[in-house]
Amino acid sequence: MLVELDPSTKKTLRKALRNRNIRVGGIIVATFVLMGLLAPFIAPYDPTKGNLRDSLLPPCSKYPFGTDFAGRDILSRVIWGARTSLIVSTVSVFIAVIAGVLVGGLSAYVGGWIDEVVTRIVDVMLSFPDILLALFVAAIVGPGLENVIVAVALYNFPQFVRIMRGSALQAKEMEFVEAARAIGESNASIFARYLLPNSLAPIVVHATLRTAASILTAAGLSFLGLGVQPPIPEWGQMMSDARTYLVTAPHVWIFPGIALFITVLGFNLLGDGLNDVLNPKMEV
Amino acid sequence: MLLEVHDLRVSYHTDEGTVKAVDSVTLSLGRRETLAIVGESGSGKSTLALSIIGLLPKTARVDGSIRFLNKELTSLREEEFRRLRGDRITIVFQEPMTALNPVFTIGKFMRDIYLTHRGGTEKDALSLAREWLGKVKVPGPEKVLSSYPHELSGGMRQRVLIASSLMLEPDLVIMDEPTSALDVSVQAQILRLIAELKSQVEASFIFITHNLGVAAAVGDRVAVMYAGKIVEMASKEEIFSNPMHPYTQGLLRAVPKVSGGEVEPIPGSVPSLVNPPSGCRFHPRCPLADERCAEEEPALMEVGSGHWVACHRVSGSGRW
Amino acid sequence: MSDLARYVIRRIILAIPTLLGVSVIVFLMIHMLPGDPAQLLAPPEATIQEVEMIRRRLGLDKPLWEQYLIFMSNALKGEFGKSLFTGHTVSELLWPAYLNTLTLSVLAMGFGLVIGVLMGIYAALRPNTVRDQAVTSLSLLGISMPVFWLGLILIEIFSVWLRLLPSGGSGTFKHLILPSLTLGLVGAAYVGRATRASMLEVLSQEYIRTARAYGLPDRLVIYVYALRNALIPVVTVAGLIFGYMMAGAVLTETVFSFPGLGRLIVNAIFARDYPIVQAGILVVATTFVVINTAVDILYAFINPRIRLR
Numbered sequence: 001m002l003v004e005l006d007p008s009t010k011k012t013l014r015k016a017l018r019n020r021n022i023r024v025g026g027i028i029v030a031t032f033v034l035m036g037l038l039a040p041f042i043a044p045y046d047p048t049k050g051n052l053r054d055s056l057l058p059p060c061s062k063y064p065f066g067t068d069f070a071g072r073d074i075l076s077r078v079i080w081g082a083r084t085s086l087i088v089s090t091v092s093v094f095i096a097v098i099a100g101v102l103v104g105g106l107s108a109y110v111g112g113w114i115d116e117v118v119t120r121i122v123d124v125m126l127s128f129p130d131i132l133l134a135l136f137v138a139a140i141v142g143p144g145l146e147n148v149i150v151a152v153a154l155y156n157f158p159q160f161v162r163i164m165r166g167s168a169l170q171a172k173e174m175e176f177v178e179a180a181r182a183i184g185e186s187n188a189s190i191f192a193r194y195l196l197p198n199s200l201a202p203i204v205v206h207a208t209l210r211t212a213a214s215i216l217t218a219a220g221l222s223f224l225g226l227g228v229q230p231p232i233p234e235w236g237q238m239m240s241d242a243r244t245y246l247v248t249a250p251h252v253w254i255f256p257g258i259a260l261f262i263t264v265l266g267f268n269l270l271g272d273g274l275n276d277v278l279n280p281k282m283e284v
Numbered sequence: 285m286l287l288e289v290h291d292l293r294v295s296y297h298t299d300e301g302t303v304k305a306v307d308s309v310t311l312s313l314g315r316r317e318t319l320a321i322v323g324e325s326g327s328g329k330s331t332l333a334l335s336i337i338g339l340l341p342k343t344a345r346v347d348g349s350i351r352f353l354n355k356e357l358t359s360l361r362e363e364e365f366r367r368l369r370g371d372r373i374t375i376v377f378q379e380p381m382t383a384l385n386p387v388f389t390i391g392k393f394m395r396d397i398y399l400t401h402r403g404g405t406e407k408d409a410l411s412l413a414r415e416w417l418g419k420v421k422v423p424g425p426e427k428v429l430s431s432y433p434h435e436l437s438g439g440m441r442q443r444v445l446i447a448s449s450l451m452l453e454p455d456l457v458i459m460d461e462p463t464s465a466l467d468v469s470v471q472a473q474i475l476r477l478i479a480e481l482k483s484q485v486e487a488s489f490i491f492i493t494h495n496l497g498v499a500a501a502v503g504d505r506v507a508v509m510y511a512g513k514i515v516e517m518a519s520k521e522e523i524f525s526n527p528m529h530p531y532t533q534g535l536l537r538a539v540p541k542v543s544g545g546e547v548e549p550i551p552g553s554v555p556s557l558v559n560p561p562s563g564c565r566f567h568p569r570c571p572l573a574d575e576r577c578a579e580e581e582p583a584l585m586e587v588g589s590g591h592w593v594a595c596h597r598v599s600g601s602g603r604w
Numbered sequence: 605m606s607d608l609a610r611y612v613i614r615r616i617i618l619a620i621p622t623l624l625g626v627s628v629i630v631f632l633m634i635h636m637l638p639g640d641p642a643q644l645l646a647p648p649e650a651t652i653q654e655v656e657m658i659r660r661r662l663g664l665d666k667p668l669w670e671q672y673l674i675f676m677s678n679a680l681k682g683e684f685g686k687s688l689f690t691g692h693t694v695s696e697l698l699w700p701a702y703l704n705t706l707t708l709s710v711l712a713m714g715f716g717l718v719i720g721v722l723m724g725i726y727a728a729l730r731p732n733t734v735r736d737q738a739v740t741s742l743s744l745l746g747i748s749m750p751v752f753w754l755g756l757i758l759i760e761i762f763s764v765w766l767r768l769l770p771s772g773g774s775g776t777f778k779h780l781i782l783p784s785l786t787l788g789l790v791g792a793a794y795v796g797r798a799t800r801a802s803m804l805e806v807l808s809q810e811y812i813r814t815a816r817a818y819g820l821p822d823r824l825v826i827y828v829y830a831l832r833n834a835l836i837p838v839v840t841v842a843g844l845i846f847g848y849m850m851a852g853a854v855l856t857e858t859v860f861s862f863p864g865l866g867r868l869i870v871n872a873i874f875a876r877d878y879p880i881v882q883a884g885i886l887v888v889a890t891t892f893v894v895i896n897t898a899v900d901i902l903y904a905f906i907n908p909r910i911r912l913r
Contacts, residue, residue, distance in 0.1 A: 120621060120622075120625060121625070123622050123625070124622055124625030124626055124629060127622055127623075127625070127626050127889050127892055127893050128626070128851075128885070128888075128889050128892075129844075129847030129848055129850060129851040129888070129889070129892045130847065130848045130851040130852060131851050131852065131854060131855070132850075132851040132854070132885065132888055132889065135851075135854065135869070135870075135873075135885075136629075136630075136633070136885055138873070139633070139873045139881050139885075140633060140636050140637055212748065216750055219750060220750070220751075220752065220854075220855050223750075223752050223855065223858070224854065224855070224858060224870050225870075225874070226870070226873060236750075236752075239752065239753065239756070242756050242859075243771075243772070243859070243861070246756070246759060246760060246763075246764055246771065247764055250760055253753070253756055257750060257753035257756065257757075260750050260753065261748060261749060261750060261753060264748040264749075264750070265744065265745065265748035268744055268747060268748050269744065272744070
């Protein structure tokens, strides 16, 4: 490696690699990401085209996970579904992190009535529990891939405002920030040099955990029919007519469910592990 | 003898290595006697206290012997030990602010102690608790019984804990820096209270402090600990008039005097207990140290009646 | 006035701006939708004259703030207008569904709390042993479980294979078991994690050492001295989880064809029956705020320290 890491980073890295949650979660997440990226190359069939003569076949050698009612290969749809989940979750969390960091950080740094207003708005947004905020947004913007991204990003946004605001408030009180201000360092520079790095650990941990929650929420919306629409393969949407096939063809909903479950588990494991490594004070 | 500790060693395994928190400590305590144990933080004095009352973490390894009321405590079954705790042996910790359960009243705590060890009725329990709160000079014992810890000051809480520790007339009371966390003015009051109570009860006391002045005020005998070992032990008078170990002498110079004058701190700091210095553990900080001190560990030897010292310079200098 | 009374009143007052904010957002929904609100609130077959009539009747020609005041005064009376399609008033549809969802959530909460707290204590008493790891892993599995998928699996097991319980519908207690178990198991995972963490934290506190130092038996120390403290943060988590259940009910109700509020909202979104969507979302969010306020107040009763703040 050409980049020389400083000793504390190295130590954290070594700790991270020894953490079992990070290792298992990391492998799952890496598999999920690779599946999403390489879907066109590894999926045996076109996920959108089916052969009606092969409708609802149980798992067999030709279709390891069976086929759905349109005769589409479920394995291929599960693989392509990773791509959909990957896009929705990473883009929406990314938007929420950027917006949350800016709004939360500035709010804490500026203080006064602006901070008061931001805090109130965040409180109001957090009064819509869990999937309800995303549902509300979906009701306004309607279904579709882009709209799910918007809905899930909005659902994550207040969380990141709150975290960023909290840790920025803490950092603001620290002596080196006061010192930097005293010697006339610009606000932007203080924000970038002190407030942001100090908040990085909780943001990273939370972004990982929120990715897990976002995958679940996006899948939930699609399961309800308010998210990603067919024929785009999406795990939640693949399960949306599961009730019809409870007795006749459970493979239709079992496989996308397993994929969804394991992926979410991977992000949760990774998030927990990162929390142990990056926030040692939280360790028991 | 009420308590006999013989060759006690307590160690923990940590990531950095084995910590020998208490190393070959031998001491004894008679009835109605008070032994003050003095040392800096990290000298092992609190570990010693916890090992006597059996509250060491499960990861600790204990060797040697602790005999109390003719029972060997190091091999006592946990259930039997539990019955001793709070009844025959009690302890008052340093930090009164966190030592009481925040969601229960003082009355509930004291009542539970009584009912656990004595059985009997709630009424008996509360009346004894009330009586003892009076003895520790808490204003309005009745009101204190129904108070939550956060409604009381640190000094009041420590009085509550002292009352709880004496209420069942134990044989041995351990006080682990009971005044260190309090305001200076309150410290003096609590010390006076302890001195008064000592004459009223039958118990023996082990009083742990980092302040030699406090030790002299309450102790009949004083043991000085350094890096897990007792380096000097003698009667209170002897320690003050004839301190022999260079560490004790240093501690004496570090006691703030009423008359003012310079306080001389001992240079250097307490050594690591994972990898303690060779020979005499004090030698890196000792003004008198020579080669022998760095190589050979001095034994604790009786140099006068009841006066024990572990120092080559004392035994070797031929002062006795 | 006692500290406690003052705290309770302050906490209630604090909830008011939040509730107002929620109502503003829900009210604005109809204006955030693309298109003319009057058109959106009119039946699809309405003529231009009828749309204008609706505009005037609902006050949609008035300034926004006046419209909000009308919306709020109606909402406070429990009136949310009429469903655009079914001919029922919104209240007629809303309250029975709400009651169903509330029953479901309370039952699920019961499952969640009992299973979760027991699991948490069980793990915390032997930290870092096999049984602790088993509980920790199980909770993580529960948290990662898509609630609708779990519901489907339970249906497959209990309805399709064992034929013990109905796979959907409502009416009898039997219909409630699977949906509430589904929600409750996920809730238990969260409660279990919170209880474990909090119990471990409490067991390392000095006052626990003091209790042991005075020879109090383990039973008393763990189940009274420690648990009472450990449950304090769990109560807050439980409030949040109740909100999660009210919202998560949307998915569970769909899986079990359970006629609850979530199902009503989703169907209304599909039908573009916006008065129902507004009323439904307002009611769930309000319930969530009210429950969290109640939890904070409960918190003050079990935690004497907080009354000072």
